[in-house]
Amino acid sequence: MITLRGLTKRYGEKTVVDGLTCDIASGQVTGFLGPNGAGKSTTMRMTVGLDHPQEGEVLVGGRRYAELRHPLREVGALLDAKALHPGRSAGKHLTAMARSNGIATSRVEEVLATVGLSDVAGKRAGQFSLGMGQRLGIAGALLGDPGTLMFDEPVNGLDPDGVRWVRQLMRSLAAEGRTVFVSSHLMSEMQLTADHLIVIGKGKLLADAPVAEFIAGNSRTTVSVRVPAEGERSKLDARLRAEGASTHPGDPDELVVDGLDVTRVGDLVHELGIRVHRLAERTASLEQAYMELTASSVEYGVSA
Amino acid sequence: MTTTEVRGGGLSGAVAAEWTKFWSVRATWWCLIAGTALMLFYGTLSGIAQRFDDDPQAANTIALGGGFYLTQFAVIALATLFVTSEYAGGGIRSTLLWTPVRERVVLSKAAILLPVLFAYGVVLSCAGMALSGAVMAGHGLPTTLEGGFTTTFGMGGYFALLGLLCTGIGWALRSAAGTLVTVIVLLVPLPLIVASLGLPELVSYFPGIAGVNAMVEAGQLNPITQAAAPYAPWVGLLICAAWAAAALVTGAAVLRRRDA
Numbered sequence: 001m002i003t004l005r006g007l008t009k010r011y012g013e014k015t016v017v018d019g020l021t022c023d024i025a026s027g028q029v030t031g032f033l034g035p036n037g038a039g040k041s042t043t044m045r046m047t048v049g050l051d052h053p054q055e056g057e058v059l060v061g062g063r064r065y066a067e068l069r070h071p072l073r074e075v076g077a078l079l080d081a082k083a084l085h086p087g088r089s090a091g092k093h094l095t096a097m098a099r100s101n102g103i104a105t106s107r108v109e110e111v112l113a114t115v116g117l118s119d120v121a122g123k124r125a126g127q128f129s130l131g132m133g134q135r136l137g138i139a140g141a142l143l144g145d146p147g148t149l150m151f152d153e154p155v156n157g158l159d160p161d162g163v164r165w166v167r168q169l170m171r172s173l174a175a176e177g178r179t180v181f182v183s184s185h186l187m188s189e190m191q192l193t194a195d196h197l198i199v200i201g202k203g204k205l206l207a208d209a210p211v212a213e214f215i216a217g218n219s220r221t222t223v224s225v226r227v228p229a230e231g232e233r234s235k236l237d238a239r240l241r242a243e244g245a246s247t248h249p250g251d252p253d254e255l256v257v258d259g260l261d262v263t264r265v266g267d268l269v270h271e272l273g274i275r276v277h278r279l280a281e282r283t284a285s286l287e288q289a290y291m292e293l294t295a296s297s298v299e300y301g302v303s304a
Numbered sequence: 305m306t307t308t309e310v311r312g313g314g315l316s317g318a319v320a321a322e323w324t325k326f327w328s329v330r331a332t333w334w335c336l337i338a339g340t341a342l343m344l345f346y347g348t349l350s351g352i353a354q355r356f357d358d359d360p361q362a363a364n365t366i367a368l369g370g371g372f373y374l375t376q377f378a379v380i381a382l383a384t385l386f387v388t389s390e391y392a393g394g395g396i397r398s399t400l401l402w403t404p405v406r407e408r409v410v411l412s413k414a415a416i417l418l419p420v421l422f423a424y425g426v427v428l429s430c431a432g433m434a435l436s437g438a439v440m441a442g443h444g445l446p447t448t449l450e451g452g453f454t455t456t457f458g459m460g461g462y463f464a465l466l467g468l469l470c471t472g473i474g475w476a477l478r479s480a481a482g483t484l485v486t487v488i489v490l491l492v493p494l495p496l497i498v499a500s501l502g503l504p505e506l507v508s509y510f511p512g513i514a515g516v517n518a519m520v521e522a523g524q525l526n527p528i529t530q531a532a533a534p535y536a537p538w539v540g541l542l543i544c545a546a547w548a549a550a551a552l553v554t555g556a557a558v559l560r561r562r563d564a
Contacts, residue, residue, distance in 0.1 A: 051563040083397040
């Protein structure tokens with residue numbers, strides 16, 4: 001469990017994290033979303049005491065990170081895969097890490113095997129690819145068998161197999177009752193991985209909700225109808241508008257209906273005796289919902 | 305998740321981690337090897353020169369010269385890189401995740417360098433004396449027991465405290481170049497400038513000159529300044545310790561306050 005209370009971080013005049021208050025619960029994967037520069041990484045760095053907040057606090061299991069006697073046994077964090085000496089081997093890096101927190105050094109081989117780096121334990125970390133670096137970072141996060149795990153963009157640089165592996169790892173860590181807090185900008189990946197979402201923009205909390213609720217609350221479900229005959233299509237269009245729906249053309253032959261559910265559209269089609277090639281409900285994706293929510297809060301957006 | 309065991313970690317954990325980190329990068333070995341080669345090179349050459357020179361020296365004075373003119377720069381590089389390499393690659397963020405109490409990180413690096421560099425200075429001083437003594441083959445001046453002991457103990461103490469001074473400045477400046485320049489200026493040009501400004505009595509209180517004074521038997525001339533120290537050799541080490549302590553306190557304060 002991670003607790004943020006009025007967490008605020010300013011760099012000079014600029015407020016990067018602005019009074020964040022929320023709880024990240026155990027036993028589920030909590031996705032942390034926001035545009036670039038929204039303050040995600042800063043929030044994670046403050047959680048482990050790398051950055052100092054000006055106001056508020058962030059607690060892990062009720063205590064500040066610096067107060068933990070064996071922090072690595074309680075919190076595992078992958079914040080930056082390059083946060084290591086490039087000249088030291090992966091194995092020695094993890095060995096030093098284990099010794100710092102009184103973790104049995106036999107864990108080093110275990111976690112290297114878990115992330116699939118056993119064969120390159122003796123290789124210098126500076127020679128690792130981005131994907132191997134991420135795996136080493138994940139190995140470090142798992143080293144102390146912690147109850148809370150935090151990953152900043154963990155699938156960066158991973159191949160599709162690696163992405164899938166990370167997804168399964170997160171799911172299984174949460175299923176074991178751990179707190180899993182993960183930031184990503186890959187919405188489709190988050191939709192598959194996360195149970196709960198925390199969305200921030202310009203340092204402020206925009207949403208704190210279960211994934212399904214977030215999507216439902218921030219986007220509309222539409223209905224797609226394909227009518228091959230143009231005359232019939234305009235007839236249906238007029239009828240749908242009369243029923244209070246708004247419509248707009250989609251692909252050729254397609255009408256996209258907003259404001260009526262799929263059952264009602266089907267009934268109207270039947271009533272008018274129109275030939276259709278498709279009648280389908282279109283559920284919004286997390287990406288659409290996210291775009292709608294953060295549209296006004298993009299830090300480094302391209303102005304139209 | 306099962307944390308029944310409550311041993312390890314804390315300062316002792318941080319020291320154990322730093323010990324592993326110290327010996328697992330090439331820079332450590334290169335610096336130690338380079339410093340050794342420089343001492344042996346200087347000892348041999350100066351020993352040969354004694355056969356022809358009309359300025360006779362004792363073997364311990366030659367070892368002192370090798371230590372001050374050459375080997376100390378390897379010590380400075382070693383200690384500086386031990387800290388600043390944390391910033392070159394972002395390793396500091398890992399280090400502080402493992403050991404979030406930042407004073408402990410400063411202490412643990414000092415705790416590694418202190419014994420390692422003391423032993424290094426002792427061993428190299430003995431090696432330099434033995435080698436140059438053998439090469440001189442009866443030329444030069446004889447080495448007294450007290451002189452030899454003072455040089456050996458003084459070099460160990462000087463290297464150890466010089467290392468701590470470098471780590472303190474390294475924590476404060478976070479860059480290898482900045483730290484090296486600061487330390488070297490502090491050791492050599494600054495005392496010369498202070499002397500030329502009409503304050504020669506202050507020269508003995510700079511860390512480099514104080515370190516050399518710690519290696520010279522009481523009452524003998526400091527071969528660098530050509531003057532006898534105004535204090536006993538052990539006071540020289542005390543002065544070095546004060547410099548190191550001031551640097552460490554400053555470095556720890558900077559590390560504590562700044563974001564990593």
